[in-house]
Structures are given as structure tokens and as C-alpha cells.
Amino acid sequence: MKDSLITVAMPKGRIFGDACRLLRKAGFALPETFETTRKLIFDLEDEPFRFILAKPVDVPTYVEYGAVDIGIAGKDVLLESGRDVYEVVDLGISKCHMAVAGLPGHRGVHPFLKIATKYPHIASDYYRKRGEQVELIALNGSIELAPIVGLADAIVDIVSTGRTLKDNGLVEYDRLMDISSRLIVNPVSYRMKKQAIDRIIEKIIGITEGTKIGMD
Amino acid sequence: MTQPYMFEKPLGLRDLLPPAQRATAQLEDLFHNELNRWGYDFLRTPALEFAETIGRASAIEDGQLFKFFDAEGHPVVLRPDMTTPIARIAASSLRGQPLPLRLAYTANLYRSQKREGGHPSEFEQTGAELIGDGTPYADVEVISLMISLLEKTGLESIRVAVGHVGFVNAFFYDMVKDKETVRRLRHLLYNKxxxxxxxxxxxLNLSEAAAGKLNRFVDSRRLDNAATLDYLKTLTSGAAMPVHSYYQNILELLDLLKIDRLDGKIDLDITLVPHLSYYTGFVFQGFGGGLGFPVASGGRYDDLLAQFNRPCPATGFGIRLDRLMSAVKTDDRKAGLRKGPRKLAVIYDHEHAEEALRFANQVRDAGKTVVLQHSGGIDDPDAFAGQFTTIRRFLTQERTETGE
Structure with a gap:
């Protein structure tokens, strides 16, 4: 019985609503209360599925260690964490992009460019590929503050509508990559529960193919 | 780093306390006996090797190597794998021996890590290498042997994913005709x-047909074994020579595994690409016991021995004992291991030393475990006695036996 149970890590927060809509469309009977519940673990009534609600950056960790079989995670989180998981489907939801931003007209004037970010690996990778050495300052939220109060020269962060940047008087300097949410699978679960997981993947591919927009 | 506390160890290193060590030793014995029965000879190699030879040939990322200098100033590494040192021996000390060679080992391997728990920097591995036989029969032998070892441990729901990096490389090259592009495609597969x-x-600006073929290649992971074989067959039409012969090898391997009745445990997955870059042919990973990581892995490495000037085909595998320990189900046998063997205590004083020693040795000769302890060395007699089911006292004031 335990083998046929599939456990799924869901990211709370920004992606959660999109992810729930997508799973309902794929035929999962998620209860009405799913979006409002304070419970962290949720079993479906009629199907062998268990959902856990985790902080988005932790989803790849649960999946890598096999604490859950599959998960939904943003590409930003996957790139930053570098976890050993199968990234099987681009779900095409919660789209945004990774960007460098800062105050207008202020682009690194002194030799030590200071960059504030929630994504030190992604930021470091980006600047190294450009052949620039920068100093990274790791922050956990409201990154837009950093250039305004003079903590950093620029920020590397995800931008969805650009509204937060605009409201705080920042402009985008460069676009690093497009970000969307991915379906990820633990490598061993993929072997041991292959049929059940392949069925889920196929259902999800079925509905994402219609909505998928190519790379721009 | 800050000054370490006295109880701390360097990152990623573990102690094995007596219960865990007993369970590990039992696995070692089990593997040792079974490998001997298959005709594999055990050997040992040093923990330190030269960075320029083993360090480079082992194909472990530089950042994962423990690297320092020996007293003569040569860069050395703590061995990150055993396949490479065995290749060195097969090409040097055992050069005169007729092939194929069947060699086995149990050894601690060292791979530095900066991340977190669950990925030890030092781990024990038991493995086997079959050197000098390039036929699929050798691949079947090592896969069967690996499964047999895993079965002996009582590991539940064993599955083995089998791929073929030679096929992957040849097929990709056929599609894109550029080695660097092949490397990047393979790296993406390795990154899953x-x-x-x-x-x-x-x-990549490929023709629609070629791009479609490459995308279907990734999708083939979702096919069962029979459908995967059908799919691979479609890839051989119009393909270059190596693709054909690799396909024949895959067919043969599955047929042979069927004879061994192991095909039910095999998941043929052509997209499987492992991290060690010396693999050239069949590659495989073993899973089981509901653990989130592979417990074993291996493959064919036909080019590695050429680096030590004895070109010859070879294949082998390694089983991670640390992972196996957490994957094997806790049963009564393991609970017994936790407590350890039943021990008899013999407590004596100076006057009875000879008598006590004679008695203890008699019991030891009978195969029982005896702790011989002078009464003067015991700090807390009740706490000491509490560890034993049976105590025999050879003392001047009293001479009794308590317990069963």
C-alpha cells in the first residue's frame, strides 16, 4: 500500500494558486479548503496522494532526499539549489524572469560592484560568465531596498510584472533568463513508482502543451 | 572556521558506534563470502594516491577531491573511488596474469562535500571489477552479482536501472555531428x-526530424522495457555503425538477464547517464528499500585501463554500505545486532586470577563471549553488572553465579 502512495511537495506562496489550478485541471480532486488550510500535510480522499505544503525553496530538498516523490518548484529555486532531481516538465505557470536592476543611471562606477540578492549562486554564475568579479550580499526579501538605501549597487532578483521595481524607482539593467515552475521527481521514486509517476507526467504534459508559450 | 569543540569532527565524517559497526561488519562478511563464491579475489590499495594519476583518471570533480602534499611535495589525493586504483594494479602488478581478472574490494572512499547531512565525505563501498572481458556476458555477470549481493542483505523491492552511454554518445553524434554539443546534451541528461x-x-538549429528524434529520446524514459527496445530499434535505421552494434549488445544483455530470471528487476532506461565520465558502455544503478538514493552503481569502462598503458575492456560495480545500512529494513536480526552478542562477565581478584583466566578461556573456546574483569578496576559494581545477563565471580569473600 505504502508503495502506491504518491507524495507531492507543493510550494506555499506565490506559485501555490497557479499550481493548485493546474493540478485540478489535470484531474486531481483537491479539496476546496486546500488553499486556505493551515495543515501542512493533506491526503486526498479517494486517491492515493499525499500533499505536503512547504516553503518554495525547500521543495527541491524534500524531493532530493526522497522525503516526497514529486514536487512543484520554480526554475529560480532549482537553479539556486542545484539539487539532484529530475526536472521533467516545464509547467508554464507563474512565469517571470531573473533580472539585474538598480537605480537609473547608476551602473557600477567603482571597482567593487556590490550586488544584493536572494540568489547568490545564480548571481555569481552570471557575473563570472561575464568576466566580472562582484561582491555578493545575501538578503532574504524586499531586495529592492538595497540599492535605494545604498547597501548595494544593483540587485539580482525575479521580476514578474515589474511593478515593484517601478514603484521603488528602479530600472531593469539586464535580463538573465526566463523563469517558470517545473515538475520535479526524485530519481529513485521515478524507478520504484514508475507507472504511477509516468501517468501523472502524461496528464500534466497533456494540459501544459496547450498553454505552453515558446522561449522569447 | 572557528575553533572546533572537542567532540566535533571535520565536515561530512561520521563515527560508527558499536551497534552500527556490528551491522556493517556483518554486511562486509556477507559480501566477502558471496564474492568469494563467485570467484572474485579481494585486494587492498592505499588510501593515498598521486593526484596526477589516480586523482585525474578517477574523473571525480576537482572540488570533491581531498588533495594535499606528501612529504616529498607531490600532490596526493585520498582515493575518491576504487575502480581507478584497481585499474592501476591490473595494468601493473597483475600485468602478467591471464585475463579476465575478477577482483573485489571493501574500502573507504573520500569525496569532499560542502553541502549538508546525508552526504558523507567518507563512505565504505564493496565492489567487484571484471577486467578483460568485453562481451555482454561480463555485463550480465556483474549485474547479476550485484543483485545477488543486494538480495543477500534482505533489501526489499530491488530494482536496477540499466542504460548504455556508448549508445547515447553514438546516437547524439549521429544527430548533431559535433563532440562539444554531444557533451552538453549528455551533461543535461546527467543533470536530469x-x-x-x-x-x-x-x-540548436537542427532539422525538425533530428530535433524530434532527440526529444523523443528523453521521452523514452517513460517506456517499459519491451517498448524501449522497439524504440531503440527505430533509432538504428540509417544510423552509423556503433549504434547498430550497441543495440545488438542491449538485446543480448536483456535476453541473458531473462535466462537469469532477473529481467523483472531491470528497468531499461537509455537516458541514464552517470557522473563518472570514464564509462563507455552499459551503465546501471541499483535501488531498493525505499531509500531516496541509489545504493549501488556501476558500468563498463573500456578506455580506463588504456590510461595505465594496458588497454583492455572492463566492467564492475560498487555498493554503498552507508546507504545500504539505512535501506535494509530493521528486523529482529538487526535489533539483535544493536544489543550485540550475549556476554558473560567473569569478575576476579588477585587470589583467583589463574582460576578465573582458565575458566574464561574454556568458555571462549566454546565460542561464547567472555569479559574478564579484575574487581579492582570496576568503578560502579552495579552499573557494570547491569550490562551482562550472566556474571561469574571468582572472589575471596564470595564465589557465586548470578543471572541465568
Whole structure:
């Protein structure tokens, strides 16, 4: 019985609503209360599925260690964490992009460019590929503050509508990559529960193919 | 780093306390006996090797190597794998021996890590190498042997994923005709990044037919064994020579595994690409016991021995004992191991030393475990006695036996 149970890590927060809509469309009977519940673990009534609600950056960790079989995670989180998981489907939801931003007209004037970010690996990778050495300052939220109060020269962060940047008087300097949410699978679960997981993947591919927009 | 506390160890290193050590030793014995029965000879190699030879040939990322200098100033590494040192021996000390060689080992391997728990920097591995036989029969032998070892441990729901990196390389080269592009495609497979693979294929300016073929290649992971074979067959039409012969090898391997009745445990997955870059042919990973990581892995490495000037085909595998320990189900046998063997205590004083020693040795000769302890060395008699089911006292004031 335990083998046929599939456990799924869901990211709370920004992606959660999109992810729930997508799973309902794929035929999962998620209860009405799913979006409002304070419970962290949720079993479906009629199907062998268990959902856990985790902080988005932790989803790849649960999946890598096999604490859950599959998960939904943003590409930003996957790139930053570098976890050993199968990234099987681009779900095409919660789209945004990774960007460098800062105050207008202020682009690194002194030799030590200071960059504030929630994504030190992604930021470091980006600047190294450009052949620039920068100093990274790791922050956990409201990154837009950093250039305004003079903590950093620029920020590397995800931008969805650009509204937060605009409201705080920042402009985008460069676009690093497009970000969307991915379906990820633990490598061993993929072997041991292959049929059940392949069925889920196929259902999800079925509905994402219609909505998928190519790379721009 | 800050000054370490006295109880701390360097990152990623573990102690094995007596219960865990007993269980590990039992696995070692089990593997030792079974490998001997299959005709594999055990050997040992030093923990330190030269960075320029073993360090480079082992194909472990530089950042994962423990690297320092020996007293003569040569860069040395703590061995990150055992396949490479065995290749060195097969090409040097055992050069005169007729092939094929069947060699086995149990050894601690060292791979530095900066991340977190669950990935030890030092781990024990038991493995076997079959050197000098390039036929699929050798591949079947090592896969069967690996499964047999795993079965002996009582590991539940064993599955083995089997791929073929030679086929992958040959097929990719046929599609894109560029070695660097093949390397990047293979790297995306190794990273398990299907989405990135498709994006990269889309960026390559390939014909629609070639791009479609590459994308279907990734999708083939979802096919069962029979459907995978059918699919691989379609890839051989119009393909270059190596693709054909690798396909024949795959067919043969599955047929042979069927004879061994192991095909039910095999998941043929052509997209499987392991991290060690010396693999050239069949590659495989073993899973079981509901553990989130592979417990064993291996493959064919036909080019590695050439680096030690004895070109010859070879294949082998390693089983991670640390992972196996957490994958094997806790049963009564393991609970017994936790407590350890039943011990008899013999407590004596100076006057009875000879008598006590004679008695203890008699019991030891009978195969029982005896702790011989002078009464003067005991700090807390009740706490000491509490560890034993039976105590025999050879003392001047009293001479009794308590317990069963």
C-alpha cells in the first residue's frame, strides 16, 4: 500500500494558486479548503496522494532526499539549489524572469560592484560568465531596498510584472533568463513508482502543451 | 572556521558506534563470502594516491577531491573511488596474469562535500571489477552479482536501472555531428534536466526530424522495457555503425538477464547517464528499500585501463554500505545486532586470577563471549553488572553465579 502512495511537495506562496489550478485541471480532486488550510500535510480522499505544503525553496530538498516523490518548484529555486532531481516538465505557470536592476543611471562606477540578492549562486554564475568579479550580499526579501538605501549597487532578483521595481524607482539593467515552475521527481521514486509517476507526467504534459508559450 | 569543540569532527565524517559497526561488519562478511563464491579475489590499495594519476583518471570533480602534499611535495589525493586504483594494479602488478581478472574490494572512499547531512565525505563501498572481458556476458555477470549481493542483505523491492552511454554518445553524434554539443546534451541528461535538454535542442538549429528524434529520446524514459527496445530499434535505421552494434549488445544483455530470471528487476532506461565520465558502455544503478538514493552503481569502462598503458575492456560495480545500512529494513536480526552478542562477565581478584583466566578461556573456546574483569578496576559494581545477563565471580569473600 505504502508503495502506491504518491507524495507531492507543493510550494506555499506565490506559485501555490497557479499550481493548485493546474493540478485540478489535470484531474486531481483537491479539496476546496486546500488553499486556505493551515495543515501542512493533506491526503486526498479517494486517491492515493499525499500533499505536503512547504516553503518554495525547500521543495527541491524534500524531493532530493526522497522525503516526497514529486514536487512543484520554480526554475529560480532549482537553479539556486542545484539539487539532484529530475526536472521533467516545464509547467508554464507563474512565469517571470531573473533580472539585474538598480537605480537609473547608476551602473557600477567603482571597482567593487556590490550586488544584493536572494540568489547568490545564480548571481555569481552570471557575473563570472561575464568576466566580472562582484561582491555578493545575501538578503532574504524586499531586495529592492538595497540599492535605494545604498547597501548595494544593483540587485539580482525575479521580476514578474515589474511593478515593484517601478514603484521603488528602479530600472531593469539586464535580463538573465526566463523563469517558470517545473515538475520535479526524485530519481529513485521515478524507478520504484514508475507507472504511477509516468501517468501523472502524461496528464500534466497533456494540459501544459496547450498553454505552453515558446522561449522569447 | 572557528575553533572546533572537542567532540566535533571535520565536515561530512561520521563515527560508527558499536551497534552500527556490528551491522556493517556483518554486511562486509556477507559480501566477502558471496564474492568469494563467485570467484572474485579481494585486494587492498592505499588510501593515498598521486593526484596526477589516480586523482585525474578517477574523473571525480576537482572540488570533491581531498588533495594535499606528501612529504616529498607531490600532490596526493585520498582515493575518491576504487575502480581507478584497481585499474592501476591490473595494468601493473597483475600485468602478467591471464585475463579476465575478477577482483573485489571493501574500502573507504573520500569525496569532499560542502553541502549538508546525508552526504558523507567518507563512505565504505564493496565492489567487484571484471577486467578483460568485453562481451555482454561480463555485463550480465556483474549485474547479476550485484543483485545477488543486494538480495543477500534482505533489501526489499530491488530494482536496477540499466542504460548504455556508448549508445547515447553514438546516437547524439549521429544527430548533431559535433563532440562539444554531444557533451552538453549528455551533461543535461546527467543533470536530469529534461526541460533544459528540450530547450537546448530547440536552440540548436537542427532539422525538425533530428530535433524530434532527440526529444523523443528523453521521452523514452517513460517506456517499459519491451517498448524501449522497439524504440531503440527505430533509432538504428540509417544510423552509423556503433549504434547498430550497441543495440545488438542491449538485446543480448536483456535476453541473458531473462535466462537469469532477473529481467523483472531491470528497468531499461537509455537516458541514464552517470557522473563518472570514464564509462563507455552499459551503465546501471541499483535501488531498493525505499531509500531516496541509489545504493549501488556501476558500468563498463573500456578506455580506463588504456590510461595505465594496458588497454583492455572492463566492467564492475560498487555498493554503498552507508546507504545500504539505512535501506535494509530493521528486523529482529538487526535489533539483535544493536544489543550485540550475549556476554558473560567473569569478575576476579588477585587470589583467583589463574582460576578465573582458565575458566574464561574454556568458555571462549566454546565460542561464547567472555569479559574478564579484575574487581579492582570496576568503578560502579552495579552499573557494570547491569550490562551482562550472566556474571561469574571468582572472589575471596564470595564465589557465586548470578543471572541465568
Amino acid at each position: 534536466n529534461d526541460v533544459g535538454f528540450r530547450e537546448y535542442v530547440a536552440s
